[in-house]
Amino acid sequence: MSRINLKDRIEQGLFLLDGAMGTQLIARGVEPGKCNDFLNVESPDVVSDVYKAYLDAGSDAIITNTFGANKFSLARHGFGDKVDQINAAAAKLARDIAGEDKYVLGGLGPSGDFLQPLGNLKPDELKQAFAEQVQTLLAGGVDGFIIETMTALDEIAVVIEAVKSVCDLPVLASMSFDIAGGNFRTMMGVDVESAVSKIASLGVTAAGFNCGKMSLDEYVKLAEKFVSAANRQIAVLAEPNAGLPELVDGGVIYNVTPDDFAAAIEKIHSLGVNIIGGCCGTTPAYIEALAKRLKSGGKG
Amino acid sequence: MADLSKLSEAIIKGDQNAAAEITKAALEEAVEPESILNDGLIAGMDTIGVRFKNNEVYIPEVLIAARAMKMAMEILEPALAKAGVKPVGKFLIGTVQGDLHDIGKNLVAMMMKGAGFEVIDLGVDVPPEKFVEQAAQVQLVGMSTLLTTTMPAMQKTIEALKDAGVSAKIMIGGAPVTQDYADKIGANGYASDAASAVDVAKSLVA
Numbered sequence: 001m002s003r004i005n006l007k008d009r010i011e012q013g014l015f016l017l018d019g020a021m022g023t024q025l026i027a028r029g030v031e032p033g034k035c036n037d038f039l040n041v042e043s044p045d046v047v048s049d050v051y052k053a054y055l056d057a058g059s060d061a062i063i064t065n066t067f068g069a070n071k072f073s074l075a076r077h078g079f080g081d082k083v084d085q086i087n088a089a090a091a092k093l094a095r096d097i098a099g100e101d102k103y104v105l106g107g108l109g110p111s112g113d114f115l116q117p118l119g120n121l122k123p124d125e126l127k128q129a130f131a132e133q134v135q136t137l138l139a140g141g142v143d144g145f146i147i148e149t150m151t152a153l154d155e156i157a158v159v160i161e162a163v164k165s166v167c168d169l170p171v172l173a174s175m176s177f178d179i180a181g182g183n184f185r186t187m188m189g190v191d192v193e194s195a196v197s198k199i200a201s202l203g204v205t206a207a208g209f210n211c212g213k214m215s216l217d218e219y220v221k222l223a224e225k226f227v228s229a230a231n232r233q234i235a236v237l238a239e240p241n242a243g244l245p246e247l248v249d250g251g252v253i254y255n256v257t258p259d260d261f262a263a264a265i266e267k268i269h270s271l272g273v274n275i276i277g278g279c280c281g282t283t284p285a286y287i288e289a290l291a292k293r294l295k296s297g298g299k300g
Numbered sequence: 301m302a303d304l305s306k307l308s309e310a311i312i313k314g315d316q317n318a319a320a321e322i323t324k325a326a327l328e329e330a331v332e333p334e335s336i337l338n339d340g341l342i343a344g345m346d347t348i349g350v351r352f353k354n355n356e357v358y359i360p361e362v363l364i365a366a367r368a369m370k371m372a373m374e375i376l377e378p379a380l381a382k383a384g385v386k387p388v389g390k391f392l393i394g395t396v397q398g399d400l401h402d403i404g405k406n407l408v409a410m411m412m413k414g415a416g417f418e419v420i421d422l423g424v425d426v427p428p429e430k431f432v433e434q435a436a437q438v439q440l441v442g443m444s445t446l447l448t449t450t451m452p453a454m455q456k457t458i459e460a461l462k463d464a465g466v467s468a469k470i471m472i473g474g475a476p477v478t479q480d481y482a483d484k485i486g487a488n489g490y491a492s493d494a495a496s497a498v499d500v501a502k503s504l505v506a
């Protein structure tokens with residue numbers, strides 16, 4: 001069955017994204033610290049293999065491996081002039097694997113700098129850079145966009161505007177929260193209410209959270225806050241981490257099991273959060289555990 | 301008489317124009333440069349550091365305060381040099397090899413400057429050799445990392461520093477780093493946030 005348009009599909013209920021890309025690449029032998037985004041060009045088979053594992057595990061959508069494929073983040077790796085090449089390769093890879101049935105979301109991540117006056121970026125320059133990335137991903141056949149791990153409201157607003165300046169596809173917008181002073185805030189001090197009201201005012205499909213340094217119980221509480229702030233005006237999206245990694249005998253391990261993860265996500269889903277995936281440390285096993293638990297009810 | 305509490309207030313608010321003006325006025329009134337530094341600028345950054353640590357303010361406020369401090373320092377520095385005021389110590393900092401995160405490292409560098417240290421910032425993805433090259437001229441070497449996967453690079457760097465006979469004290473930090481880890485790899489100090497980094501640094505160079 002060929003897929004229906006993404007906006008309608010999201011309205012139907014549970015929509016499972018994929019899990020982490022970075023840690024999966026490392027698990028497949030990619031050296032940590034390498035430019036993950038350039039692997040779309042350099043080692044496409046490794047990236048495809050991760051996508052395929054997530055689709056087999058039950059993801060409805062995969063996210064292009066382009067979290068750092070904006071001009072600014074690529075420049076840190078010396079690839080600032082390869083935005084088009086990397087994003088075109090990434091979109092094609094994802095589209096080929098997802099085929100006609102599954103969805104592909106173009107992944108957008110932070111620039112890694114701050115807008116003026118805190119940092120060096122000018123809003124126009126930021127918008128133009130993201131519009132360029134979006135244009136290339138769009139040409140590669142993505143069904144929508146997901147903006148992840150943002151911490152500043154001005155930056156996420158500019159990136160949303162950049163997408164909107166290029167196309168009308170659905171946008172999912174997500175920020176990274178931690179606990180600070182007894183409240184959930186991004187590192188730039190943005191609380192859930194401000195995030196939701198700003199993001200909702202920009203006409204996106206969903207607002208949510210990903211990443212962070214919290215426990216699963218805390219992610220459930222964060223989801224409650226989001227659902228109440230969203231007040232059914234906008235869909236909510238959740239992509240928690242598999243906890244925080246620990247260094248054991250020189251290797252990195254995540255202590256949260258796929259079952260723990262799925263149990264927490266089930267609570268998050270029961271609050272009314274329908275767009276769900278995993279961030280750092282999650283693997284196809286986590287998505288599979290999720291899919292089993294959440295899709296067995298027949299909903300979605 | 302120039303009011304140095306107003307100067308620290310300007311720093312806390314991040315009002316760079318007021319910070320520059322009060323600094324100029326104080327110099328014109330022949331206030332001791334060292335007092336302008338300690339009772340105005342450092343006092344202001346200290347307050348911001350404590351508020352940041354207590355989650356009363358966030359990164360934007362710290363960046364704005366640091367920018368105001370920088371403006372005032374540009375005016376004050378020649379006078380400090382002339383008066384022979386020495387920095388509290390020389391501090392070398394960098395994000396270790398394989399890691400490109402720099403926000404936390406920059407905040408630590410700013411707070412250290414804010415506390416009167418001279419800071420040499422090596423940037424991100426700094427290989428052990430580069431730390432070794434610069435370490436001879438400082439009392440304190442700081443390393444930051446945000447990735448669990450690059451924590452072992454701290455150990456490698458400490459080994460390289462020790463092999464090279466560097467006598468500077470070593471301090472580490474960054475979200476995944478712990479006091480336990482610091483002890484395990486032989487660092488002299490660890491701090492969980494930028495304000496505590498200043499306290500630890502001061503105790504290490506004392």
Ligand code: B1M
Nearest residue numbers: 022112280400401402403404442444448473474475493494
């Ligand atoms: C010398 O003595 C001292 C003493 C104290 C010291 C010290 C030194 N250094 C720091 N401190 C202390 O003082 C500071 C102030 O109080 C504190 O500094 P921190 O640095 O801890 O805190 C800062 C003030 C604020 N915090 C930050 O700046 C980090 C925020 C988060 C969101 C983050 C950001 C912003 C970024 N990231 Co990255 N990123 C995440 C972070 C998730 C999160 N919510 O924390 C984290 C750190 N990232 C992670 C990852 C995995 C990655 N990131 C990557 C990239 C990026 C961006 C470029 C997008 C951007 C960096 C921009 C920049 N210019 O630095 C990639 C790595 C690239 C590389 N090779 O380095 C990539 C691999 C993602 C990818 N798949 O590509 C995770 C690391 C997991 C782990 N523990 O290993 C992560 C925790 C997210 C997560 N939840 O999984 C203290 O730790």
